Amino acid sequence: GKGITGNPALNNYDDKLWKTIQVPSYEGWETVGLSNVDGAVWFRTTFNVPLNLAGKDLILDLNRIRDQDFTYVNGVLVGNNDNTEARKYTIPAKLIKAGTNTIAIQVLNYYDKGGIAGFKDTKRHIGIYPVGSSVENGVSLVKKWKYKIQNTNPPATAQYQASYQPFGDLNLYFKLNKSAISNYKRTLDLSTAISTTAYTQSGIDYKRAYFASAPNQAVVINLSASKPKSISFDAQLSSVHQNSTVKIIDKNTISLSVQVKDGALKGESRLTAIVKNGTLKTINQKLSISNADEVTLYLTAGTNFISADDVSGNPNLANNKALTSLKGKSYPQIKQDHIKEYQSYYNTLDVNFGVSEHAKLPTDERLVKFANANDPAF
Missing domain, CATH: 2.70.98.50 (putative glycoside hydrolase family protein from bacillus halodurans)
Incomplete structure (x- = not known):
């Protein structure tokens, strides 16, 4: 596609010169190194399938992606979406082989936070697992992935109001x-x-x-x-x-x-x-x-x-x-x-709730003690 050499979706694509980034990032790829990036970014990683999972339909559970994705496994498109719904794609057994397999995802972010967000509860992992099971019985994909920025000029999208901008x-x-x-x-x-x-x-x-x-x-x-x-x-x-x-x-x-x-x-x-x-x-x-x-x-x-x-x-x-x-x-x-x-x-208003012995504590310690203390001034 425009802005990138070759087809990164392919299983044998050469990504050895790509940089790495932590995936997922619930608060956006901006928090893990891609500051001020809107547009198209490719992500690639590999996962190892043990013999007991080969030959079975598997679930690729990525949860949320901002904003649109085209997700490939071993060079074949297994799903794409452009909303806020969870990305939970079924990988047909015929696409999976025992040993090393490849995932490639093109993420299109139009404004604000972007990337493979995963779950807000970081204890929950994105990953691959058998149909009807969970990631605990499969392969976690929480790790460093390869990435390549394809384009940073997404089409303008209608918004209710302009965003506040940072200065420096x-x-x-x-x-x-x-x-x-x-x-x-x-x-x-x-x-x-x-x-x-x-x-x-x-x-x-x-x-x-x-x-x-x-x-x-x-x-x-x-x-x-x-x-x-x-x-x-x-x-x-x-x-x-x-x-x-x-x-x-x-x-x-x-x-x-x-x-x-x-x-x-x-x-x-x-x-x-x-x-x-x-x-x-x-x-x-x-x-x-x-x-x-x-x-x-x-x-x-x-x-x-x-x-x-x-x-x-x-x-x-x-x-x-x-x-x-x-x-x-x-x-x-x-x-x-x-x-x-x-x-x-x-100085136009003065309110006195009394003096508490907790007033000299650091705020974080005072907050912890507040539920069980007589500290109305706090």
């Missing part, structure tokens, strides 16, 4: 030693809308604070440590959108530009680092920070969306406006402006 990701890669981490704690202070992560390593206390500043239209991340020259990491921007680019703007700033597939929306994000002591370099489209006392990151973003019928906006205007508003301000000042603006809403 900011990843921080820390240059830490391998010694043990202790006192690890994550918190969200509802009174300030600030999230923190704290831990101790090699006798040094590390802390990261995160908040989204409405006054400055920026996500702010502050990294600090109890000992000077202890903060070293790389900051990297990325996106699942195939049409995305990361560029170096200046010695302190990198940008991420994205364009949605088959759509008009585009956007740009900027990441700026303010470093106290230490060094900051732009290497391979990343911000690389070494031996700093303190670092503050400012993440801004903008799109061309103005209204439902107007996408003529300039994404850079939002970035420039936000970055201009940050200039000349210290981190404590930006933090205080954020808290002041947030608390003008948060």
